[in-house]
Amino acid sequence: MTRQATDTYRVNAGDRAPAALVLEDGAVYRGLSYGAQGTAFGEVVFCTGMTGYQETLTDPSYHKQIVVQTAPQIGNTGWNDEDDESSRIWVAGYVVREPARIPSNWRSRRPLQEELARQGVVGIAQVDTRTLTRHIREHGAMRAGVFSGDGLATTDEMVARVADSPSMAGADLAGEVTTSAPYVVPAEGEARFRVAAIDLGIKSNTPRMMSARGMEVHVLPATATMADVRAIEPDGVFLSNGPGDPATTAHATALTREVLDRKLPLFGICFGNQILGRALGLDTYKMRYGHRGMNIPVMDTATRRIAITAQNHGFALEGEPGARFTSPYGAATISHYCPNDDTVEGVRCHDVPAFAVQYHPEAAAGPHDAAILFDEFVALMEDAR
Amino acid sequence: MPKRTDLSHILVIGSGPIVIGQAAEFDYSGTQACRVLREEGFRVSLVNSNPATIMTDPEFADSTYLEPVTPEFLEQVIATERPDALLATLGGQTALNAAVELDRRGVLERYGVELIGADIEAIQRGEDRQKFKDIVRAVGGDVPRSAVCQTMDEVRECVAEIGLPVVIRPAYTMGGRGSGMAHTPEDLERMAAYGLSESPVCEVLVEESVLGWKEYELELMRDYRDNVVVVCSIENVDAMGVHTGDSVTVAPSMTLTDREYQQMRDVGIDVLREVGVDTGGCNIQFAFHPDTGRMVVIEMNPRVSRSSALASKATGFPIAKIAAKLAIGYSLDEITNDITGETPASFEPTLDYVVVKTPRFAFEKFPGADPELTTTMKSVGEAMAVGRSFVEALGKALRSMETRSLGFWTQPDPEGETVESALDALRTPHDGRLYTVERALRLGATVEQVCEASWIDPWFVDQILSLVELRAEITEAAVLDEALLRRAKRFGVSDRQIAALRPELAGEDGVRTLRHRLGVRPVFKTVDTCAAEFAARTPYHYSAYESDPAAETEVVAQRDRPKAIILGSGPNRIGQGIEFDYSCVHATLALREAGYETVMVNCNPETVSTDYDTSDRLYFEPLTFEDVLEVVHAEQESGTVGAVIVQLGGQTPLSLSRRLAAAGVPIVGTSPEAIHLAEDRGAFGDVLGAAGLPAPRYGTATSFEGAKLVAEEIGYPVLVRPSYVLGGRGMEIVYDTEHLASYITRATEVSPEHPVLVDRFLDDAIEIDVDALFDGEELYLGGVMEHIEEAGIHSGDSSCALPPITLGKADIERVRASTEAIARGVGVRGLLNVQYALAGDVLYVLEANPRASRTAPFVSKATGIPLAKAAALIMTGASIKELRARGVLRATGDGGTLPPDAPVAVKEAVLPFHRFRTPEGHGVDSLLSPEMKSTGEVMGVDAAFGMAFAKSQVAAYGPLPTSGTVFVSVANRDKRALIFPVKRLADLGFEILATSGTAEVLRRNGVPCAEVRKYSDDTGTTSGARGPGEPTIVDIILDGGVDMIINTPYGNSGPRIDGYEIRTAAVARNVPCITTVQGAAAAVHGIEASIRGDIGVRSLQQLHAAMAPAGDS
Ligand SMILES: Nc1ncnc2c1ncn2[C@@H]1O[C@H](COP(=O)(O)OP(=O)(O)O)[C@@H](O)[C@H]1O
Ligand SMILES: Nc1ncnc2c1ncn2[C@@H]1O[C@H](COP(=O)(O)OP(=O)(O)O)[C@@H](O)[C@H]1O
């Protein structure tokens, strides 16, 4: 352990190649290469969670994003074989302040930087993540690049290359993260319901939470048609979280409308919330720097109760907290909002069995306050029988 | 639901005197509560016997009662004030226990007082360790196996099942008092018996040991709508077995994955709900098995706790303030987060920095005390530090401690230490063990070896290894270039540490010069609860070093108002406690009124001064020269620094004054030169000489021979001490050469830089303590305090009375004249504290402290004059004349001319002897000496001395007996003096027990008494054990056969075995034990007053009103 510590230390100590994080507005942050070396482009966003970097890194919703961890020390618990939220690390680039020299946790299998390198994730460490976060807060999430090794160039060149990289607005990414073929997650115990889960970037813990409640979960690709859905004869349909701009998901929105037409119980999370909202005729917009953390309060306008939630979204639905509106599918309400900034956090239909939330009841990583929403989905499916 | 409208008058209970395990944090929480409740328009009444607190300042409540926090006095206050509600969850265990008792006695019901912020059943469910465990299991949590026992037999039974080692924990005690880890059957017998006696309900929990597991704490808050948030998670670097209060702790938790963290959060919240803490804060402790991850719940405190203060300062989330708001009806989402000003309090703070807390101990003051860290809390204070990484925060925390080692490498390594001896030392937790970890690693121990020996998590050990590796780089580098220097700073290494490794750099100053030349300076970040997600409005800053060139500093420019920087007093320790924080807070309030932007620098998380809304700006920084200089620089960059105040934070800032002034820092008030005049014995001697004031003869020496000569010349007994000390560190009365020799060997380790002082010791002298203001022209006597014990017992430990009880006008005028002469001679601008000894008819000057003293708050409260405020104004240019005119000070007269009918205030010290044990588990001697040992104080105030003294005793130690048995055994020289008081006790109906010599004298003077055997007459039995034949006095005391003890030390060359055994038995049994003639006389007064039963309660506001007009006569 000591030897390993010393090696990684030597690396930390500065013999490690210099690296730079460059923003499209020309801001430059310098540190040391972390994980793989090279070049990576994406939308730079900050995540304020203090735990769960493994879940964050493997969350498909972070596809094409360069994630800045505001937590001061990263990698302390290493990398284990249980906490992945999908088959791979999705973040485009990784930015941290202080990486651990050695991992320490009884479940740890290998150091984080090793896993980053193995999966070719270009990272940068010892950046002043706080100054960076304040910059993003003031100027908004924007395109950026992480450069190290041969990737490093003059500031102007690097800024130019960032300017050439694709932007998040208008990006249709569901197709890139969704499963290629359908698969089934069996119910724990006897299967009480069958659910068709549209994978727009689904996290492993979501089917897990459903199966724990007696749902047999049929995970379908983002391209699934109503025919595919009906083929399963589901008791309910689930719209997952996922990356990208909801304005681009004509297909999923159309599918959702068909589900609503048939009054099939529907539950959506995060991206799924935006899609349900659009299907109901609401607009979506890109937030300045989004919600990414595990400490975000959400007010349920019905109960006036607060849930502390895990969130990860850069787009949101238009709407007023508590507002009741008429949609093509009858009356609906903005059922949840975030008291920090009044962002819409959930919609609920009154005439069709459908509801969705912008945050992550499946948590992983994050608090479990909202887990009951899966029980509400169960209730919805029961009533529909 | 918004604020409750059915309540209008709320009674708040404070936590009483500062004791180990319950310190300044409850002044902080109580003060916040009072502030909030009054802002919300409630009438607030307050009870707290501790005069050193901010909360007991008359302006913080509508009526403030400096009365004992006991059910009896609380009932009187309730009867007088008739409040609608009682808020007891912000006054620690003391307030909570009092509330439970008031409820049990039906007082709350009788007067229709609603308990808010807590619910009796919930308190019991949380505090009763067995009920609590059942609840944890009920919600599916896990706990260590255990049994509750009321008798020794039950204890033995239970252990037969669980097996040793076990933890013994008394119910309803705080700070782990009376608890311990029993490894052997002998331990078990002793500890269980002690634990049973310590528990107010005579109940201990015997529990499976989870020694060595990882220890964590969660701070939670819940509102009446059942919204729950986790404010902070804290990880202990020291594993289970070392009390959290004694552990180095870190926030946020460092070595848990999200799964384990959420598991802890879920169980925590379920437990909180099940226990039914209806609103407010609560703290829950957990342990994780390092290899299996099995999680058990250890305990819960259903109230704002010591850790709540830490969590509040660590996150910027003001737990106490919010708890108070929740108690009056708000829900979390209805309260805004002060720091962002826009988001609600219904969220969980997230940190982008690391916080480290390190405990401050005082073992050196209790010779014989076992320094092993156990499940009983022993630390007397703590420092907190904030950094951008663990090592940076750790480095800052270690140098905040003001112990001899200011961080790693600043002291020579111990001779002949080996890997083995270092690892061995790590097997028993002790103060400063992280230093041992560093040395062990440097000597070549592996991380595994250190973990195995210390049970510290490898992650932390490896972090320290990184410092060992850095050290090698620093020492080996040809030159210190910018990169290396910057990295050293990022690792939290101080200039001083670097200087220690690179002698050629000409010390700390050399390193700083180089560092500044290379442009290596800290940036200042903000504690903002949200990791910069939202803009912060409160300037609560900490320094950090960044290597990223883009790093920005967050100090906002402000050029309209001049800044006044106030240097605080650092971690609480014996001799420098909350009293100094009191003065700093007053300065900030006064100077803000006077038009300054006030800036506080301090590193003590327990205090009011480190509350982000006490000053305009707060820097949570170590009070070292380097760190202070960088703060001053940052403030000068962002505006103009008009004044830097070093006079109110005690010795800590005072000792920086010369170097700061030399560095061009604008220090106001008494000049550094003047400070030196008062502190340097030689210089001060000249000042006294010039003024013709007598002082005890003295000499200085640097060797034993030198000291011997001086002593022989001025004659024994002498008082020896190292120079420049506070709280009488290492001070002893020496009666002969041999004792002197032994002292020198011990004391020269205390402070090598400074010589030893040898004073003539004045026997039978009355000690007088004076606090005064001087503006260069006029002297204002704040108060003249007459000590009850004779000189020779540290002013901090002796009780005293104000106005003085036996001094005449003439004496007071002499005191005034001398004090003025000293103030002039030294050149004081602001506060001055002088201690005199009146021996024969000569008024000797013992010492002068050109700063706020420990007694400043006591005097302010006794006389109704805010001395520290006045001092701050004088330091910034106001004259006493002006202050009289403005009504800050009395228009005419002063604390030396109080009206004859002025109430008498008595200060009594509170001592921590019961917390310490010798390695054999025996008590430590409770004899008072010139070395200060008390942790806190109380104030008793009433119309006459007797009643005031009685109150002070109740507040400090519980009531004096009004009947029963008194044991008397005194030194020959005291026998005459004691005849009268003891006779009085006999007349009052007490049975008198005495040892042969004393008994003889008493009988000869017609005082009936029974004779008992001395401990030393008892052959062949050990203390407490039932010996053959007649029991000794020690046995009788241990059996509870004595209600009060009067025992003055025989002779004086160290504690004689009898006195020692008697006093320790008294401590073990909590029997009032009086060790001075004067104390005995005072106690008799008090007892008479209690018997008359005419002791009432009066609020400070009433007392001051009564005094004010008279003062102008
Ligand atoms: N079962 C146990 N085994 C080992 N150590 C323990 C056990 N229970 C408590 N401790 C240690 O004792 C300390 C004090 O125990 P705690 O229950 O927190 O009492 P207190 O009320 O004094 O905080 C804890 O901080 C922990 O380090
Ligand atoms: N010459 C003396 N004769 C008798 N008692 C003394 C003498 N000098 C000091 N003391 C006692 O020792 C205590 C501590 O001494 P002091 O000079 O006040 O040190 P400190 O700086 O710790 O307050 C005093 O409060 C007094 O009771």
Ligand SMILES: [Mg+2]
């Ligand atoms: Mg505890």
Ligand SMILES: [Mg+2]
């Ligand atoms: Mg003194």
